[in-house]
Amino acid sequence: MTKDDVTRLAHEAAGFDGTTSLERPIVLYAAMSKDFLDKFANLVAEQERERCAKIALTGTREPVQVATLEILRKERERIAANILEIER
DSSP: OOHHHHHHHHHHHHHHGGGOOOOOOOOHHHHHHHHHHHHHHHHHHHHHHHHHHHHHHHHHOOHHHHHHHHHHHHHHHHHHHHHHHHHO
């Protein structure tokens, strides 16, 4: 996440009740609002979950990740085979 992303999310969290503007320092608003930190943390967590899900689905195509995913795929197949063997 970039600094601009974090700033955008902070402004979004602060703007939920319409009492802030971009000119008003976000830190001052946070100090006055119990809800700001929760809203901001939830927005950041949502963005990070989306980013992680995207990487999990599409991968990064980095050699280390490709190798790791191949190891996990083989391990998943081994476990599935063992479960099927146990069920017989």
